[in-house]
Amino acid sequence: MPRYSEDDIIARVFAPIAGAAALGLKDDAALLAPESAQLVVTTDMVVAGVHFFADDDPSLVAKKALRVNLSDLAAKGAEPIGFLLALALPPDWTNAWLHAFAAGLAEDARAYGAPLIGGDTGATPGPLTISITALGRARRFVPRTGAKPGDAIFVSGPIGDAALGLVVRRDAALARRLSDVARDYLIGRYLLPQPRLDLAPWLAANASAAMDISDGLAGDLAKLCRASGVSAVVDLPLIPFSDAAHEAIAIDPALFETAITGGDDYEILACVPPDSTNFIETAHAAGARVTTIGKAIAYDGSPAFRDRYGQVVSFQRPSYRHF
């Protein structure tokens, strides 16, 4: 099967989907002329066999690689400016794979107003590796470090869907016991994060601290608290779950912990000062689903998760880790 040269990959596959700042991808670097707003830049790398399956739909792989970065921008209160793509292709790549990959990127670039503005394409003897760097601008950068005792803690959507989706992909017995709707929904949430960019302006205006949940709610809340020098109390019954997650947990109650501690949510975890309670109302009025799950307290060790009786629950493996 004939394949593109390195130049052709750029000219035929990526240049057509690149933004104006990419200068037609004919240059080594992208030229940005940001306005007076604060510039935010973030990078995340995904690897076949680690962050996704090598035979996943290439357009979904592309979207996930971009969206995990857009999710970081959203959590910082930033709107996307564009992104750079560094791509290492494994020995068995094909033109068809690349076209499908680029088509997925282009769809999301349009949907989120985040054009491709540069990149690098090379070969690897190993698995497909995708590194994306996203740039954004924020009226105000929302740090991890700003939470204060008394702040309300909220999340932007149902928790645990993606971690359960990964379990469902690996556990055929569980998959068979779930309804078709629940199974497809959970797997879809694993494959395709929803970056909460609609919340970015609200976060910039209201949040004292925020991050996106990529390594599980329990572990990421602990990180946010550590960065801010506070502790937190979370009421487990307040954590929002999807109908599909409820269905999975009803089949296997151990999946409750998976949902709280598993990775890949890409929902936003944020703290809001007590005098900003109208934040929740304005977010809801705009159609964004946010749910208060607890509050920040003066430093007192790790965040406490309480069950319906007020008893503190501990988790076996509080966070996803690569090592």
Added chain:
Amino acid sequence: MPRYSEDDIIARVFAPIAGAAALGLKDDAALLAPESAQLVVTTDMVVAGVHFFADDDPSLVAKKALRVNLSDLAAKGAEPIGFLLALALPPDWTNAWLHAFAAGLAEDARAYGAPLIGGDTGATPGPLTISITALGRARRFVPRTGAKPGDAIFVSGPIGDAALGLVVRRDAALARRLSDVARDYLIGRYLLPQPRLDLAPWLAANASAAMDISDGLAGDLAKLCRASGVSAVVDLPLIPFSDAAHEAIAIDPALFETAITGGDDYEILACVPPDSTNFIETAHAAGARVTTIGKAIAYDGSPAFRDRYGQVVSFQRPSYRHF
């Protein structure tokens, strides 16, 4: 042997070497507040077994990964602001390797005023993969597209050293025939590019078009000409070679073509309008070695390389390509 957790890698290895904009690497993104100058951003990924040898000195691997990006900034006329690092570690990584890698990065970050401002660390079942995104600011962005007929073409230093260094590493017979000085110099030029950041202000003030030479002088000049819609005439006897390159070519004349068409020079190729001839003098006065090798002409096909008799020479394999 005990190894760091993912959090510890960030806290113990990278946070100590990160710049102020990285916010202690406690955040998902870096906050930049650029001044009125133009912001330039570039990304390059390097992979063990493709761009370097897996057992190369980790501090040199780190420096090369950073410098290939700084070289892009230099060619665009930009001074570094900082860089983001995405790192995928292979199964056999060690703490000692990581410390040496970070030490190399920190040395170059200081030397070039390019602090680490963010990143991502993960695992790969494949080879070590390093993706760096560098940001810089330029008084004027120097494009690839601005060359005009009549412009002088120059390079910033000796050509072909790195490509010859790679040959020397692979060819023990050649290595034995070279003097120790020449062998060490050529291998050093392969391992450690010298980004020509001292030239960046001159390029911003004077150059009509520029790029760094990463895929060989012949192929990269063809790219620059194509982007600018011009052709070029280069006089081969004017191309500067190091003493070591001369020594290697004397042993094997076929290495002349390797020097002109091999990759990894990371010297700057630039065009200067004929009324900017004092550019060369001011560059020399500042100690930067630049050499005029030819001139741009009206479009007339691919660039022509002429030998000492004025005969046009063609190359078997004009450029390095991954595919």
